[in-house]
Amino acid sequence: xxxxxxxxxxxxxxxxxxxxxxxxxxxxxxxxxxxxxxxxxxxxxxxxxxxxxxxxxxxxxxxxxxxxxxxxxxxxxxxxxxxxxxxxxxxxxxxxxxxxxxxxxxxxxxxxx
Amino acid sequence: xxxxxxxxxxxxxxxxxxxxxxxxxxxxxxxxxxxxxxxxxxxxxxxxxxxxxxxxxxxxxxxxxxxxxxxxxxxxxxxxxxxxxxxxxxxxxxxxxxxxxxxxxxxxxxxxxxx
Numbered sequence: 001x002x003x004x005x006x007x008x009x010x011x012x013x014x015x016x017x018x019x020x021x022x023x024x025x026x027x028x029x030x031x032x033x034x035x036x037x038x039x040x041x042x043x044x045x046x047x048x049x050x051x052x053x054x055x056x057x058x059x060x061x062x063x064x065x066x067x068x069x070x071x072x073x074x075x076x077x078x079x080x081x082x083x084x085x086x087x088x089x090x091x092x093x094x095x096x097x098x099x100x101x102x103x104x105x106x107x108x109x110x111x112x113x
Numbered sequence: 114x115x116x117x118x119x120x121x122x123x124x125x126x127x128x129x130x131x132x133x134x135x136x137x138x139x140x141x142x143x144x145x146x147x148x149x150x151x152x153x154x155x156x157x158x159x160x161x162x163x164x165x166x167x168x169x170x171x172x173x174x175x176x177x178x179x180x181x182x183x184x185x186x187x188x189x190x191x192x193x194x195x196x197x198x199x200x201x202x203x204x205x206x207x208x209x210x211x212x213x214x215x216x217x218x219x220x221x222x223x224x225x226x227x228x
Binding site: 006032034036041042043044045046049051090092094101102103104105106 | 117146148154155156158204206214215216217218219220221222
């Protein structure tokens with residue numbers, strides 16, 4: 001089955017700085033890749049997803065992610081972080097031969113004023 | 114409805130009691146998923162439904178956990194004889210179809226505390 005690793009448990013960035021959250025997956029074929037965000041006390045909201053085609057995916061709230069097959073990565077980026085981006089971010093991988101999605105452990109983002 | 118809803122939002126129970134958690138998916142979504150999120154952990158997949166059937170129950174942590182779905186809509190997750198390690202946020206999600214690539218839409222979760 002597929003699996004996901006988010007190497008960074010907690011990241012702190014200053015407001016206005018750029019952001020990159022790392023995600024590495026394990027799966028033998030082309031995966032389906034997702035980034036979700038969870039604000040405190042809220043459910044998960046989909047930021048973006050990759051199925052096929054262009055490896056640079058644009059999402060909501062100014063986020064983007066790039067699928068790199070050679071590195072088995074799907075890192076999330078934002079050029080300029082806003083205080084409202086403080087939340088928990090989850091990377092997830094789905095597969096075309098099973099029906100469960102595997103989530104990483106999450107990266108908690110803190111934004112400094 | 115507009116989104117996935119779950120009830121109750123919070124549940125505090127005593128060890129050994131049974132609890133029922135409810136999920137109301139987005140209308141028309143055939144697939145429904147249950148996850149558990151423990152403090153500081155990622156999401157642990159529990160079970161999914163395709164219509165009213167659950168093809169794979171191997172993600173359920175123990176035989177104290179069971180789930181059902183009726184009418185292709187509402188689902189309940191039941192935990193019998195709750196233990197303190199069952200304390201977590203239980204998240205429900207639904208998607209239009211079953212499949213690894215279909216986007217799952219999540220509810221706000223039920224926070225379960227077992228004293």
